[in-house]
Amino acid sequence: MIYRYDGTFPGFLCAVYEAYHDGTSGVEGICAGPGPAALFSRETAVQTREDRAGRVAAAFYRDCGRAASQWLYRAFLAEEPDRENFLFTYMRQGFRLKRALYAHRTERWAWTVFQWAQKTGAEAGKLLGLIRFSELEEGLLYAEISPTHDVLPLLTSHFRRRLAAEPWAIHDVRRKRAAFWDTKTMLFADVPEQADTIRWSGKEQAMRRMWRTYYRRIAIADRQNPALRRSFMPEKYWHHLPEMDRRP
C-alpha cells in the first residue's frame, strides 16, 4: 500500500496512523501529494485529521521523549528527498525501542534523521539573528526570508516573546507562507501572490542606511576576513540583509 498525504507534518502523522491501523508490514511507501499512478501497488489518499495526528505525536513523545520527538519534527522540516520513508523507519524503531532509541543514534537510519534535524535547527538558530524587519507605513514590522529548510514554524515563538506588544509578520517567500502576529494570536497562512503594494514607513530607508553605515564602520580593516564572514553568514542569506546591500 502507498499512502499519499498532503505534505504537512500532521498529514504525515496521519499516514503513520493509517499505516499502523492497516498493519505496517503492508506499507510500500508514504508520499506527499499526487504522483504517477502505481502499476502494481494499491494507493490510498490519507485524510489529515488533527485528532489523529495529535494521538500519534503524543504516543511518540510518551514513548521516546522530548529530544527524540524534536528530532522527528525538525528532520521532517528539513524537506530532504525521501524523508517520509526514513522518518517512518525512525518512528517504527522508536515505538519498538522506546527510550532506548537513543542507544541507536549512531546507526545510519537514526544518524541521518539526526543530521537533518541538526541542519534545520542550525538554520532556525541562524535566522533568529539574521531576520530583518522593515517598518511598513501602517506600523507593521515585516520580514521576508527564503530559508533552505522549512524553519518558519520554529521561529515564531521567539518573536512572540520578544515583540509581544506590536504586530509583525514573517514571510517565507520561497514556500509562499507567512506567519502573522496581531499582538494576541498567531496566524499561519498561505500567501500565493507576492504583494507588490508594500509601502515602507517614512523612517525606514534612513534607518537601513544608518545600520549599513554602522555595519561598515565596525569592521577592522587590518583584520579583513571574507572567508570567515561567509562561513558564519553564507551568501544565500545576503539578499534579505540591508547591511549587505552594495549601495553607498
Place this chain on the structure above:
Amino acid sequence: MELEEKLAILADAAKYDVSCSSSGSRRRNTPGGTGNASWAGICHSWAADGRCISLLKILMTNACIYDCEYCVNRRSHDTPRAMLSVEEIVRVTMAFYRRNYIEGLFLSSGIIRSPDYTTELFLQVARTLRERERFNGYIHMKAIPGTDARLLEQLGRYADRMSVNMELPSERSLRLLAPQKSRQAILSPMKFIHDRLTEAEEEKRARRKPAPFVPAGQTTQLIVGASGESDRQILRLTEGLYRAVGLKRVYYSAYVPVIRGAHLPVIARPPLLRENRLYQADWLIRKYQFTAEELLPETAPDFDLELDPKACWALRHRELFPVEVNRAPYEMLLRVPGIGVQSAIRIVKLRRYGWLSADSLRRVGLVWKRARHFLTVKGRYYGGGPSLRNDLVSVKTQRAMREMSLFEGQV
C-alpha cells in the same frame, strides 16, 4: 553633525573592544514592553573581518581626558571627535532592536570630565531605556575605573553585563603605556561587582529575592602584542581573574598598529594566530578543566603556533595515552584531542547501552582523524604512524602558516 556621521565616527572608535556576546541573561519581556534577553545570546550579523555583531557597540564619545599610548581615542591623537546625546543613543538602540538588527546595547565611552560624570550619563541612558521605553533587551555597560561605587551599584541594576577593561596584562606595561591608570583603579570596580554578585548569590541561597544586579556577570579584555608579556603570563593572569573575581569571560584583542607611540612595538600585522591560541586555551580552562600551568609550563612559556594547545598538551603527555574510549572517565575523554564537550557527553551516555565500536564512534560527532591517535576502541589502537603530527595541525592553520611565511616575521 548628522546622527549618521556621529554613528560612523563612534562605531569606528568602538571597534577595538572585542567583547560582543549577549549571553547569560534571562530577562523577560514585560507586558507592553519591547524585547527580552536570550540565555544563549544571539549573533545578528558578521562584519567584513568575520567578527560577529550582536550588540550595538558604540562609544558615547571618543573625546577623552586620558592619553593612554595604545588607544586610538587618546587625547593627543588627531582624529575627528563626536558625541551622542542620551536621546540619540536611546532612539537608535530602539530602532535597531525592533528591526532585529541587534540584541541590545553595549555602551562605552571616552572619559568626559571625570569617571563619575561619564557614568552618570550611562545611567541616564540605561534608565531611559528600561523605564521610559520599557526595553528588556540586553544592556552591556562599561564600568569605568575610578567611578564611585554607589554609581556602579545603580548602573548594575539596569545592566545585564558590565566590564572593566584591563587592556595591559602587567603592572609594568600599564605604567609605561597608560600612566594615568593604575592597576588598583582597574581592579577595584571588578572587585566591587564581584562582591555584589556574591552577595546576591547568598541572598538567593537564603531564598530571598535579591535586587537585580548584572545577571550576566562581568568580563574584561586584554590587548595581546602591544607589550612584552609571554603567553604564559597572560594565561596565568586570566586564570587568576576567573578564580579571584569570577569573570564570565576574558577577551583577547590582537594589537592592531593604528597609531604610533614611543613605547609601542612596530609590527606589520596584528598577531591573529596568537590571539586565536589564547582563546583556545581560555576555553580549555573554562570548559575542559585544564589549568594554565598544564597548558604553558615554565619550560614552554609561549604557544606553538602550529598546534592547538590541547594537542600540544597531549603530545607532551604521551604516557597518559591511549585511553580506552569505553572505560575512560569523562574528565579524561575531555582531554583527548578531537573530542569536545558535546561528543564526550554523548560517549558517556551511549556506552551505558553497550560497548562502542570504531564504526559507530565515527558517527558520534568527534574528529576521528585526530582522536584515533589517543584512543583505543575495544582494546584496538587505530592511530600512530607518520601522519600523527600532520593530522593534528588543522587545515586552517596550515593555510595560515603558509600565508604568514609570505610576510615573514611578526606573528
